[in-house]
Amino acid sequence: MIDAETGEICKALVADSGIDRFLCKERGYRVGDQVRCEIKKPRNVKLHRLVHGLGKLVSQSVDKFAGMDAHSVIKRLQGDSGVCCTCESFDIPDLGRVTRSIPESLAFDEMPEERFREFWAGICQHLIKVYWPGLDEARIEEMVNLMPAEVA
Template sequence: MTLTPAAKKIRAKRARRPVYLLVRKLMDPVTSELVGCLVPANEVDARLLRERRFHTGREVRAELKQPREEWQHRLIHKIGQLMVDNVEGWEQLGSHDAVKRLQRESGTCCEEMEMDIPGLGRLMVMQAESLSFDEMEQDRFQILFDGITEHIGKRYSHVMLDAVRAEFWEMAGTNRRAAA
């Protein structure tokens, strides 16, 4: 069967998708010893392993990373939505776009790049790092969160209503307490 270009693209993307695993204590059938084992976190990850032909007993090479805290990822997007809902000039953005704007404005976790714009010449722009769970480590995400909340505190908190400002500082404080 010949795959269409779209199907090939989907298959290639799936092949790069990370597989999430859980560490479990299981009995080694050879030694009867309890050992820590990596097992698929869910049915989707089990299917991905089967599709990639990872079978029991096969040696594999892996780069292991601990995923970021999902609640912090949701929290930073809630802060982005708070900006969209309460700061003039932000209402056209989605929560993710608001976070990326804050990231570029603050310069936190950004790389300065030179771009050649036809008719304008060379411009320096801030390229924000990806927030993707698989791209940004937890410690880097903490730097991002702290930088964005500090930026909001300095640049935007004075334009927020008291109740909104209090909600923002509660969200920022929740993350700081949990990280400590």
């Protein structure tokens, strides 16, 4: 970035994708804000974008997810399938033992690459089993890749 006042070249924090822009907006970041952050290299960005593209595809193709944003779709699929989730159990008086599934964070700094690949495969298998029985993982990836590119 070039500082308009001094003409100096400066470093800048720039959202790289639609999900990054969504997260910045959700967190209330505005142009010109000063932020403090720990900088980390991301996992495989292509796979990360593929997962969020899958969320967009599912929201447009499966009635149950209509109107949901891509991130919400992915988290719902994760919870429904139990893929990359931890289980938590509670003893509730008069009901007994109740167990719930808690989706793990998909954030770059939270989930390692191997686990993220496991997540992708598991979500695809869930979609095949429940919504798209005629497809396989490769066809789902093709469908996501055919989606129009994000517009800023």
